[in-house]
Amino acid sequence: MNELYLKLNESQQEVVKSTEGPVLVLAGAGSGKTLSIVHRIAYLISEKMVSPWHILAVTFTNKAANEMKSRLEKSFKISTKSLWIGTFHSMCARILRIESQYLPFSSNFTIFDANDQDTIIKKIMKNLNISSKQFHPSKVKSAISFQKNNLISWQEYEQNYTDSFYTKILAKVYKAYQQYLVKNNGMDFDDLLFYVVNLFKKNSKVLEKYQNKFEYIMIDEYQDTNYAQYKIVYELGKKYKNVCVVGDDDQSIYGWRGADIYNILSFENDYQNAKVIPLVQNYRSTRLILKAANSVISNNRARHKKELWTKKHIGNRIKIVELDNENEEAMYVAQKIKEIICDNNVSLNDIAVLYRTNAQSRVFESEFLNANINYRVIGGINFYQRKEIKDVLAYLRILANPRDNESFLRIVNFPKRHLGNVSIGKLIDFANQKAVSLRKSLEYIEQCQDLSNNIKDKFQKFNDFLLSYEKKAEILPINELMNNLVDDLKLLSIYEQQELVSGETRADMVKELVASAEEFTSLYKDEFGKKPKLNEYLQQVSLITDIDRTDSSENSVSLMTMHNAKGLEFSYVFIVGAEDGLIPHKNSIEEKAQLEEERRLFYVSITRAKHDLYITYANCRRYYDYYNFNRASRFIDEIDPDTVEYTNKQFERTYQIAKKKINICKEHSANLLTNKEFQVGSKIIHKTFGKGTVLGITKNGAKAKLTIAFESGRIKKIIDSFVEKI
DNA sequence: GCAATGCCTCCTGAG
């Protein structure tokens, strides 16, 4: 046996060697579960002589999958070409493309992301005359998503669940939405899972094929699987029953998107004679950090009771820091980061800032820019959801999938072709008459009677453009295709003007996309010996996330949500915005189950830290136009007091800088004042909001906008003509 | 009939 196995502890070795029958690994945070899975796969292949072709491993991110692959290749010299490692979604997409003949889709179907879903649902609701004020589209979207994750089709929903006015409306939208997707040859993320389960149910031959293929199945992060995913695993494993799931009920943080903690809690019931292996030795964090984490999570009821332990040294106390507002918080963190890298000679890659909501990243971004600290934001506006990236991808999608009307509409008048809503509306009517896709309708545009010859010409030109690129797509590899496209459309010069928060332009983003396509081309060529074309590229690009894209070769601090931090570790971790209302989030305080999930999220965040942990909270936090005054998170009170030390507003230096900034702000506003009527500090009165004090003044064209603190406690921005001085 | 402008709203979390 390879000596690499000897590095594992006893329980880990048991995970590796228990290859036959169902296995439940209860792996605590930092207990080396990824290591165990990698060794288990290696053991199956090198010792048990199982063909990689018979193994399926499901990970939470594509990045985790790639890391596993490269470890298998480097440490164990195992070729991973025929091994299936990936996320549930990528595995399902792969199956559905292979088996598309049994589906109402062709293999080049488009995957619609959350934004596409929004647009489609809004459009459908408009068509059905459903008020989007009364039924919020995003609520409708998540309701539909919830049904799919629980494997309820629109037909079934329509029949069995329409007992109220609301559910009847929902049934209508759900039906129209699914029909629209089929018409566009597209699926959303939930469909990927849903259609696989359905396929397995309806077509026993296909199911058997995959049951025979996957003799050994491993699922990571099992605590975050939803019903559809559970069902996929269950069906695939039915024949050989060699299903090994790894998870930690204390780290289940995706209940809100259908993940069911019950899946892991009831594994032993679902799989007869399952072997249960706990991994409770932590190799990541210092003793104090671990003790703090244990003390917090012990407040949860719904869990397998267990306590992590470590042989590591005791370490430093956790620093809990109170600050006045979010700006001061960002300055404090920036300052501390500078101290850490000076004193300890650590790399910025070893440092992470974790927050509950994406919106919190902004202050840190601008402060880090100021302080010259390299950073990268993970998540938030996903790279592939950026407007400029979606524009390019829409061109590619319409080439690959001509039935994709969504992408067509996105680009038909971008760059501007003098085709406005009226003309496009007429084209849509025309396509509907002909019962063809918008793309196809262009080919008959001559026959359309509603359009002037001038407009027809423009559509004709667009048609010619698409035709020429459809030809190119067949012969050119993706990097050349994309390069040509970006050049022809002059996208870079269009986007050069538009600057983003980070100081980069949209053109830079497009360049990055082009570069990533180049990289994809060369990697793909290495693996398969030929350059990838459009379809190969699109198949993977829809499922890439920000985490997958992170490149640790560039030295920078990571900024991300607590959710995104799952599975990662850093020497120095800052948990910021630790306030009641943020963590636990205000929407999750009332219900006990939700509160426990928030606690798990906090627990996950704490356990990311290896060396030092900072927890900060601000007394006052700006939210759009008003200010929130929050108390420190209740979870801070739950941390064992022996493991923490408090710093209360003693950060004089940053505090002074903050004060200076506020003064500059005041002067600045004063200078903008034109009518001299209002000044910072002026007392005013407003018809509906009552009395208040002017905090700031901004000019917008001829109008001056006043930021006013009303006596009611609300802070609002109001145009000066609506208030009177008192 | 298209394009530019200004206002409004959004922010829990993500594949």
Next chain:
DNA sequence: GAGGCATTGC
């Protein structure tokens, strides 16, 4: 702080 939408401007 940016996209979506309605209104106005050309």
